Amino acid sequence: MTAPVPPELKAKVLSHLEPVRPLAPPAVRLVLVALWGLAALVGVPALVGLRFNASQLGFWLLWGATAAEALTGLLLVFLALREGIPGLGASVGVVASALGAAFLVELGVALLTHARCPCPARFGPGVACFTSETLLGVPALVLTLILVVRAYPLSPPRAGLLGGVGAGLLADALQHLVCPISDPRHVLVWHLGAIIFLGLLGLGLGLLWQARRVRSLEEDLEGKP
Amino acid sequence: MAGGNEDRLGQLMVAYQQGDAAGFEGLWEALSAELLGYLRSLCRDPHRAEDLLQETFLNLHRARHTYLPGKPVRPWVYAIARNVFLMSERARRRRLAHEQLAEEELPEVAVASSATAWEGAKDLGHLLAKLPEKTREVLLLHHVAGLSFREVGKVLGLSEGAAKVRAHRALEELRRLAREANP
Numbered sequence: 001m002t003a004p005v006p007p008e009l010k011a012k013v014l015s016h017l018e019p020v021r022p023l024a025p026p027a028v029r030l031v032l033v034a035l036w037g038l039a040a041l042v043g044v045p046a047l048v049g050l051r052f053n054a055s056q057l058g059f060w061l062l063w064g065a066t067a068a069e070a071l072t073g074l075l076l077v078f079l080a081l082r083e084g085i086p087g088l089g090a091s092v093g094v095v096a097s098a099l100g101a102a103f104l105v106e107l108g109v110a111l112l113t114h115a116r117c118p119c120p121a122r123f124g125p126g127v128a129c130f131t132s133e134t135l136l137g138v139p140a141l142v143l144t145l146i147l148v149v150r151a152y153p154l155s156p157p158r159a160g161l162l163g164g165v166g167a168g169l170l171a172d173a174l175q176h177l178v179c180p181i182s183d184p185r186h187v188l189v190w191h192l193g194a195i196i197f198l199g200l201l202g203l204g205l206g207l208l209w210q211a212r213r214v215r216s217l218e219e220d221l222e223g224k225p
Numbered sequence: 226m227a228g229g230n231e232d233r234l235g236q237l238m239v240a241y242q243q244g245d246a247a248g249f250e251g252l253w254e255a256l257s258a259e260l261l262g263y264l265r266s267l268c269r270d271p272h273r274a275e276d277l278l279q280e281t282f283l284n285l286h287r288a289r290h291t292y293l294p295g296k297p298v299r300p301w302v303y304a305i306a307r308n309v310f311l312m313s314e315r316a317r318r319r320r321l322a323h324e325q326l327a328e329e330e331l332p333e334v335a336v337a338s339s340a341t342a343w344e345g346a347k348d349l350g351h352l353l354a355k356l357p358e359k360t361r362e363v364l365l366l367h368h369v370a371g372l373s374f375r376e377v378g379k380v381l382g383l384s385e386g387a388a389k390v391r392a393h394r395a396l397e398e399l400r401r402l403a404r405e406a407n408p
Contacts, residue, residue, distance in 0.1 A: 005253045009279045013286050019244035020290040085291050086308070087300035087379045091387065152288035154308040155382075217309070218316035220283070221276055 026081035026088070029147050033077050036143055037070055037170050040136065044174045051180040056117045062177065065109040069173035072105045076166030077144050080202075083159035084151025095158060102165055106195065109176060110187035117182050126190035129179055133194035137164075137171030141198055145205065156213070157206035164202025168195030234298035242289055252298075253282065259370060260306050266365050267310045267358065277313060281306040300376040303366065307380055352402045360395035367392055 005013075023029070054062050076098055082088045090098070144163035153159040172191050179191070234255060240248030260281060265274040284305050292301055353361055366377045367388070378388040 002254050002258050005250060006279055009282055012283060013249055014246060016286070017244050017246055017249070020242050022242055022294055023291050025293060085293065085301075086288060086304040087296075087376075089304070089379070089382055091378065091382050091384045093384055093387070152284075152291045152305075154304060214312050214315045214319070217280065217312045218320070220280055221313060221316070 023085070023151055026078055026085065029081050030074060030078050032147065033140060033143055033170075034074055036140060037074065037173075040170075040174055041066070041070070041177075044136070045177050048178045051178055053117050053119070053180050053182075054177075057113065058116070061113055061116055065113065066173045066176050068105055069109060069169050069176060072102050073140075073166045073169030073173060076102060076162045076169065077140070078166075080144055080159045080163035080166060081147055081151070083153045083155060083162065084148045086152060086154055089154060089158070095162065098162070099165060102169055102195070103192075106169070106172065106192055107188070110182070110184045110191075113176075113182045113187075114184050119182075126186060126193075129175065129181075129186070129190045130194050130197075133168070133171045133175045133191060134197060136174050137167040137194065137198045140167035140170045141202055145202070149209075153206075155206075156209040157203050160202035160204070160206025160209070161199050162202070165195060165199035167202070168198035171195075171198070231297050231299065235294065235296075238289070238292050238298050239294050242292065242294075249286070252285075252302075256302060257282075260302070263303065263306060263365060263370065264310060266353070266361060267307070268313075269354065273313075277306075277309055280313070281309045284309055297376060299370065299372055300379045303370065303372065303376075303380040307362075352399055352406065355402055356395055356398055360391055360398060363388055363391045364395045364399070 050062075051057075079090050079095065079098055082090060141164055144167055145160065148156075148159045148163060172195055175191055175194075181187070234252070237248045237251040237255065241252060242248075257278060261274055261278050264277045264281070265271055268274055268277060281302075285302060288305060292298065353364070356364070362381065363377055366372045366380060367374060372380065374388045374392070375385045377383070377392075378385045381388065383391070
């Protein structure tokens with residue numbers, strides 16, 4: 001025999017029982033981030049211009065590599081959005097594989113680009129690249145986190161990490177179009193550095209969010225007799 | 226109602242999302258006993274499990290917009306219940322660390338009437354309690370709550386294959402414990 005609903009719980013639920021619209025599936029919400037990426041993909045080169053050695057790279061190494069990075073970034077954002085639906089979160093293995101794939105795509109693009117077009121071979125100016133890439137990634141990260149917050153992520157740090165690295169890859173896809181330096185040291189330190197920074201930023205925000213949720217649960221449980 | 230009608234649960238969830246109190250009450254009626262058993266098996270404290278059950282339904286209420294109509298309800302609900310338990314463990318550990326208390330003794334596993342479906346006969350319940358938490362959870366979710374391995378994987382954040390492997394190991398361990406208990 002099932003016990004009746006505890007009166008305290010019933011009162012809390014009934015006081016906020018307004019109808020809610022079910023969230024759209026993660027793939028549908030991903031379209032918002034994809035649209036932002038598409039707009040930036042058109043807007044950034046239009047504003048700044050393509051890298052001066054774009055013609056040396058050819059279509060596939062320029063646009064194909066950008067597309068590969070952008071799609072990998074969107075895949076990570078998709079996983080972050082799935083984290084927002086209880087029971088849909090990816091396993092640790094899938095998350096690790098996705099992060100590994102992101103690193104491999106970044107490394108592959110860097111090495112292939114350098115092999116085709118080894119100049120200019122220099123390490124700098126890195127801070128400018130790091131800053132612009134981070135600034136390009138922040139809107140995508142913010143958009144992703146807004147979409148995640150509107151859901152109910154069971155692991156906010158994991159969602160934040162995936163969203164951050166995904167946003168970083170999207171930003172790096174844009175940076176690949178405008179930054180002419182193909183020296184792998186430059187790409188792997190400053191470009192990858194920006195991706196890691198955005199990932200850590202997402203992770204940090206997720207940890208803060210989780211700590212807040214733990215405190216709130218603690219207060220709820222302490223309030224019980 | 227382990228292994229109960231998913232369609233019915235789905236209808237209750239949709240009604241709940243539409244603001245129907247009967248939807249909430251129906252979910253409570255259908256799921257509270259099995260969730261209580263699940264939470265008891267996780268925290269091994271009947272009183273705490275009751276608090277966690279209420280907290281689970283409160284979180285279920287806050288997250289009700291994230292249920293995707295047409296999807297199975299149980300993996301969604303169990304994922305929330307498990308998360309409430311894990312959060313409460315974090316809160317407890319933090320409190321203990323702050324208060325610098327000695328490690329608390331875990332209370333005996335209670336096998337109350339509504340939890341018997343979860344832990345079966347008394348002997349089996351004791352054997353289950355000896356299993357590590359991670360392996361015990363897979364057995365309970367699959368063999369008692371009736372979730373498929375795919376659904377168990379979703380609740381625990383594992384792949385379907387990893388859930389199967391964990392369940393297999395848990396059964397082996399359970400057999401070993403049973404042999405030791407009844408030589």
